[in-house]
Amino acid sequence: MKKNRVGFGGAIALALSLLGATPSQAAEQVRLRFGPFEQTVKISEIETYAKTGELSPNLQLFGVFLTPEVRKGLNAKLAIDPKTSGAVVGKLLQSPAGQQLMTNVQSAAPGLTPELLQAGVSLAVQQIGGLDAIGVAKAIPTRTITIDLSQAAALGSKINLSYWKSQALGTLLEKSLVVEGSPVNFNSAIDPTAPGPIAxxxxxxxxxxxxxxxxxxxxxxxxxxxxxxxxxxxxxxxxxxxxxxxxxxxxxxxxxxxxxxxxxxxxxxxxxxxxxxxxxxxxxxxxxxxxxxxxxxxxxxxxxxxxxxxxxxxxxxxxxxxxxxxxxxxxxxxxxxxxxxxxxxxxxxxxxxxxxxxxxxxxxxxxxxxxxxxxxxxxxxxxxxxxxxxxxxxxxxxxxxxxxxxxxxxxxxxxxxxxxxxxxxxxxxxxxxxxxxxxxxxxxxxxxxxxxxxxxxxxxxxxxxxxxxxxxxxxxxxxxxxxxxxxxxxxxxxxxxxxxxxxxxxxxxxxxxxxxxxxxxxxxxxxxxx
The missing domain is CATH 3.40.50.1820 (Alpha/Beta hydrolase fold, catalytic domain)
Structure with missing residues (x-):
C-alpha cells in the first residue's frame, strides 16, 4: 500500500488548494469510495482526525489511507491574499496543464465541476484568509462530496508538486514584485543589452x-x-x-x-x-x-x-x-x-x-x-x-x-x-x-x-x-x-x-x-x- 499513501488528505489538499474561486451553500459530508466499499462521513469527523489523529468509527475502514503524511496535508494552511486569489486560479485553469489537472481531479472527485471547485476556493480564502483542504471542502457549494480513493491516490502519483507550486506562484510574483510609479529614464548613451564597441x-x-x-x-x-x-x-x-x-x-x-x-x-x-x-x-x-x-x-x-x-x-x-x-x-x-x-x-x-x-x-x-x-x-x-x-x-x-x-x-x-x-x-x-x-x-x-x-x-x-x-x-x-x-x-x-x-x-x-x-x-x- 505504500505507493498509494497520498490518500484522501493528500489528494484533496493538493487538488482543492491549487484550484479555486465563488459559492453559497456549504458541503457537510464526504462520501468515500474504495472499490466495493463506500462510507459517508461528516467533514467534522475529518476535521477532528486532522486535529487529534483520532479516527471516528466511520473513518476506521479507511485508516490505511490516513497516514501522517495525509494528516499533515490536511492541517497545512496556505496564507493567500483574497485580492490575488482570483487571478492565480484563473491563470492556472486557462493553461493546458491546468485543464489536464482539472480532468484528473474530476476523476478522483466525480461530481465536482470546475465552477464548484473555484467557488469553494474563493469562499475559503474570504472566510479564513487562506487555503486548507478542510476549509475548501466546507466551502464547496454542494451538500456531499464524493471521493474515489483509488483515483485520488493515482492523482497524487501523477502530479509534479514542485511544478504546480511554481505555476501558482507565477501570478503572485508578477503582481507582488511590480514597481509602481512613472517609468524611469535611463542613460540613453548606454544600452547594456546591445553589443559593445570593443573588438x-x-x-x-x-x-x-x-x-x-x-x-x-x-x-x-x-x-x-x-x-x-x-x-x-x-x-x-x-x-x-x-x-x-x-x-x-x-x-x-x-x-x-x-x-x-x-x-x-x-x-x-x-x-x-x-x-x-x-x-x-x-x-x-x-x-x-x-x-x-x-x-x-x-x-x-x-x-x-x-x-x-x-x-x-x-x-x-x-x-x-x-x-x-x-x-x-x-x-x-x-x-x-x-x-x-x-x-x-x-x-x-x-x-x-x-x-x-x-x-x-x-x-x-x-x-x-x-x-x-x-x-x-x-x-x-x-x-x-x-x-x-x-x-x-x-x-x-x-x-x-x-x-x-x-x-x-x-x-x-x-x-x-x-x-x-x-x-x-x-x-x-x-x-x-x-x-x-x-x-x-x-x-x-x-x-x-x-x-x-x-x-x-x-x-x-x-x-x-x-x-x-x-x-x-x-x-x-x-x-x-x-x-x-x-x-x-x-x-x-x-x-x-x-x-x-x-x-x-x-x-x-x-x-x-x-x-x-x-x-x-x-x-x-x-x-x-x-
Whole structure:
C-alpha cells in the first residue's frame, strides 16, 4: 500500500488548494469510495482526525489511507491574499496543464465541476484568509462530496508538486514584485543589452586533466582587445549534457564590453554510464557533482599557465555564470555547503515519480559518503546562476555560507528546475547582496541561444518571443559584472527593479528583487504543506 499513501488528505489538499474561486451553500459530508466499499462521513469527523489523529468509527475502514503524511496535508494552511486569489486560479485553469489537472481531479472527485471547485476556493480564502483542504471542502457549494480513493491516490502519483507550486506562484510574483510609479529614464548613451564597441577574438582549447583519467574539457576563450586588468574574468558553465555554445551569445556580449570570458564544456556522461535499469537517479554519475566544479577550477589553473594568455586574464577574480547544473557549480564554488545528510533524507523519503528532473540529478549524490562538504574557491567573487539546480543538495541552510554576491534567474514555467523548490527557497537562504531575476511564463531553456537548442525533454519556449528575456540577461549580467569594477555606479541603474521591469513584454513580464515580499515568503515557508 505504500505507493498509494497520498490518500484522501493528500489528494484533496493538493487538488482543492491549487484550484479555486465563488459559492453559497456549504458541503457537510464526504462520501468515500474504495472499490466495493463506500462510507459517508461528516467533514467534522475529518476535521477532528486532522486535529487529534483520532479516527471516528466511520473513518476506521479507511485508516490505511490516513497516514501522517495525509494528516499533515490536511492541517497545512496556505496564507493567500483574497485580492490575488482570483487571478492565480484563473491563470492556472486557462493553461493546458491546468485543464489536464482539472480532468484528473474530476476523476478522483466525480461530481465536482470546475465552477464548484473555484467557488469553494474563493469562499475559503474570504472566510479564513487562506487555503486548507478542510476549509475548501466546507466551502464547496454542494451538500456531499464524493471521493474515489483509488483515483485520488493515482492523482497524487501523477502530479509534479514542485511544478504546480511554481505555476501558482507565477501570478503572485508578477503582481507582488511590480514597481509602481512613472517609468524611469535611463542613460540613453548606454544600452547594456546591445553589443559593445570593443573588438574581441575567440580562442579554442581542448584541455585534459591527467589527474582524473585525462578528463577532456573543450574550452572557448573570448578575449577582449581592451580588457581592464581589474575586471574579473567570467567563467561560464553550461548545464547537464549541454554544449559550450548554449550560452555562447553571452560570452560574446560580455567580451564586446571589455570583459574576458571562458566557456567550459563538461564531458558527456550518458554514453559512458550504462543504465542497467530505469533508475532516474543514475542519469548523472554521483561523482559528477564533485567533478563539475573541479572542471572549472582545473580550467582556471591551466589557462593561467597558458603562454598566449599570460597577463591577459584576471584569474584572481572570477565571476562564475552557470545554467542549470552549471548554476549548481557556481554556487558550490562560491561557498555553498553541500549537505549530503539532508539530501539522503529527501531522496529516501520522497517518491521518484513526485520529483522534478532537478531532483533526479541531485539524488544521484545520495551515495556520496561525505556528510557536509564545502568546495569554496577564493578566486570566485560573484555568481550568476541561471535556472540553477539548487533545491536539495545544499540542504536547508547550505547556501547561507555563500561568500559572494549572487544574481539568480528563475522562470515560472520551468518544468525541469521548478522555481518553487530549485530557486525561490534557495534564494531565501542566500545572504545579501543578492538579486532575483524572475521571468514570468519563461521555461528552462528560454535563456539559451535559440540556434543551439536540440531535442528537449519537455515543451520549451525558446523562440523570438523570448528575446526580451535574453536581452534582460545580457543587460543584468553586464551590470552585475561591472559592479566589481570602477564603472560600478555607471551600471548600477541597470541592476534595479525598475530597469528590469522596463524590459518586460505582455508575453514575458520581468521582475528583479533583492528580497521576496512577505506573501511569497509565507508561501515558501509552507513548502512542506503537501
Amino acid at each position: 574581441y577574438s575567440k580562442l579554442s582549447y581542448t584541455l585534459a586533466d591527467r589527474a582524473r583519467n585525462d578528463r577532456p574539457l573543450p574550452v572557448d576563450v573570448f578575449l577582449s582587445s581592451k580588457p581592464s586588468p581589474q575586471t574579473p574574468t567570467v567563467v561560464i558553465s553550461p548545464g547537464f549534457e549541454a554544449s559550450r555554445n548554449f550560452l555562447g551569445y553571452l560570452g560574446q556580449h560580455l567580451a564586446s564590453h571589455g570583459i574576458n570570458v571562458i566557456v567550459v564544456e563538461h564531458p558527456t556522461v550518458i554514453p559512458m554510464f550504462r543504465l542497467t535499469s530505469v533508475d532516474l537517479e543514475k542519469l548523472l554519475p554521483a561523482q559528477e557533482l564533485l567533478d563539475r566544479p573541479k572542471d572549472l577550477q582545473f580550467v582556471m589553473n591551466e589557462l593561467g599557465q597558458e603562454s598566449m594568455l599570460k597577463g591577459k586574464l584576471n584569474l584572481n577574480q572570477v565571476v562564475i555564470a552557470g545554467h542549470s547544473m552549471g548554476g549548481y557549480d557556481a554556487l558550490a564554488l562560491a561557498g555553498g555547503e553541500l549537505n549530503f545528510d539532508e539530501l539522503r533524507q529527501f531522496c529516501n523519503r520522497s517518491r521518484m515519480i513526485s520529483r522534478s528532473p532537478a531532483d533526479w540529478l541531485q539524488c544521484s549524490g545520495k551515495t556520496i559518503k561525505e556528510r557536509i562538504l564545502n568546495l569554496r574557491d577564493n578566486r570566485v567573487v560573484g555568481v550568476i546562476a541561471l535556472n540553477p539546480v539548487a533545491g536539495r543538495i545544499f540542504g536547508s541552510s547550505g547556501l547561507s555560507q555563500v561568500k559572494t554576491p549572487v544574481l539568480m534567474l528563475t522562470s515560472t514555467d520551468d518544468g525541469l528546475t521548478p522555481t518553487f523548490d530549485q530557486q525561490l527557497q534557495p534564494f531565501m537562504q542566500l545572504p545579501q547582496p543578492k538579486y532575483l531575476l524572475t521571468a514570468i511564463a519563461a521555461t528552462h531553456l528560454s535563456v539559451s541561444d535559440r540556434l543551439n537548442v536540440g531535442q528537449t525533454l519537455v515543451k520549451e519556449r525558446t523562440g523570438q518571443e523570448m528575446e526580451p528575456l535574453r536581452a534582460a540577461v545580457r543587460g543584468t549580467t553586464l551590470a552585475f559584472v561591472k559592479q566589481f569594477t570602477a564603472e560600478a555606479q555607471t551600471y548600477r541603474p541597470y541592476l534595479t527593479p525598475a530597469y528590469v521591469q522596463s524590459r518586460s513584454t505582455p508575453e514575458i513580464p520581468l521582475r528583479l528583487s533583492s528580497d521576496l515580499p512577505p506573501s511569497i515568503t509565507r508561501l515558501l515557508n509552507m513548502a512542506g504543506m503537501f
